[in-house]
Amino acid sequence: MNNRLFILVLGLTLSSLAFQLKAQLRDEMGFGVRAGVNLMNMHQITFGSQGYKTNAELGFQVGVYGDLPIAKSLTFLPELYYIQKNAKFQQNAADKVNMKFSYLELPVLIGYKPISDLTFFIGPELSLLLAQKTTFTVDAEQVNEDTSLKNYRKFIAGAAVGIGYNITPDVNVTVRYSTDFQEALTDGATNLKNKGFALSMGYTF
Numbered sequence: 001m002n003n004r005l006f007i008l009v010l011g012l013t014l015s016s017l018a019f020q021l022k023a024q025l026r027d028e029m030g031f032g033v034r035a036g037v038n039l040m041n042m043h044q045i046t047f048g049s050q051g052y053k054t055n056a057e058l059g060f061q062v063g064v065y066g067d068l069p070i071a072k073s074l075t076f077l078p079e080l081y082y083i084q085k086n087a088k089f090q091q092n093a094a095d096k097v098n099m100k101f102s103y104l105e106l107p108v109l110i111g112y113k114p115i116s117d118l119t120f121f122i123g124p125e126l127s128l129l130l131a132q133k134t135t136f137t138v139d140a141e142q143v144n145e146d147t148s149l150k151n152y153r154k155f156i157a158g159a160a161v162g163i164g165y166n167i168t169p170d171v172n173v174t175v176r177y178s179t180d181f182q183e184a185l186t187d188g189a190t191n192l193k194n195k196g197f198a199l200s201m202g203y204t205f
Contacts, residue, residue, distance in 0.1 A: 030067040034081065034174075036060070036200025042087045042099075042184075043191045056196060057086035057098075061105075065202060077109040077121055082130075085194045094140040101184065101194070103127040107160050117166040125178065127156040156182045158194075164202075172202045 041056045063081020070076050083105045090096040109123035129152055136144040162176025179195040 028067075028069050030204040032065055032067075032172075032202050032204035033063070034065050034079070034200050034202035035062040036174075036198055038083065038085065038196055038198035040085045040087060040194050040196035042089075042194060055088045055090055057088050059084040059086045059100075061198065061200065063105075067111075067204065073113050075111040075113060075119070077107075077111045077119075077123070079105075079107045079109065081105055083127075085196075087192075087194070094138070096137050098133075098135045098137070100133045101129065102131040103129055103156075107178075109160065111164070119164040120162075121164065121176075122161040123159065125158050125160050127158065127180070129154050129156070151185055151187060153182055153184060153186050156180050156184065156194075158182075162198075170204050172204065174198075174200050174202065 038059045038061060039056045040059055042054045061081050061083035063079060063083075065077065065079040065081075068076040068078075081104075083103050085101045085103065087099045087101075088096060089099070105125055105127045107123060107125035109121040111119040111121040113119050129149060132147065132149060132152055134146040135142055136146075158178060158180040160176050160178040162174055164172055164174040166172045176198050177196070178198065180193045182193070184192040184194065
């Protein structure tokens with residue numbers, strides 16, 4: 001009888017603790033909006049017989065995110081945002097190629113919080129190409145512009161790793177490094193892969 005009573009009390013205690021933990025985690029869930037800038041880079045590219053070295057170019061991003069605790073120090077951080085990734089390939093001051101990519105990006109991140117206001121995160125991300133614009137400049141004059149998506153990969157897999165900090169309970173800042181695992185073009189010859197750093201501010205509702 002004493003054993004049964006002990007097991008019953010233990011079961012009720014564990015159930016109560018589990019319920020309280022679930023309620024606490026549910027209360028700590030947050031959703032918000034985020035905007036920021038990125039500095040992307042790509043590999044060298046060849047057009048015809050001309051080789052162009054890549055320069056990092058500034059882009060921007062805006063979207064939404066969730067902060068969903070799954071354990072005491074772990075959280076699930078899904079995001080969805082519009083992002084523009086730019087690149088410039090320049091042989092000299094007068095000859096260059098400017099490329100602008102617009103994506104709908106879905107990072108699926110796992111965060112670790114050693115303290116409540118600090119988060120380390122890592123995870124995969126999937127990008128859907130929405131538009132691209134390539135401008136060719138020769139002898140300081142624009143000679144061609146291409147907006148076709150025919151030779152570009154529509155879905156690109158990648159990954160991100162970074163750190164976030166809560167400035168206030170509602171305002172946070174994140175810094176991350178992201179890289180694509182697949183080439184932007186489908187020809188298999190250019191080896192164009194977006195990679196770089198992003199800085200963003202978020203507001204949690």
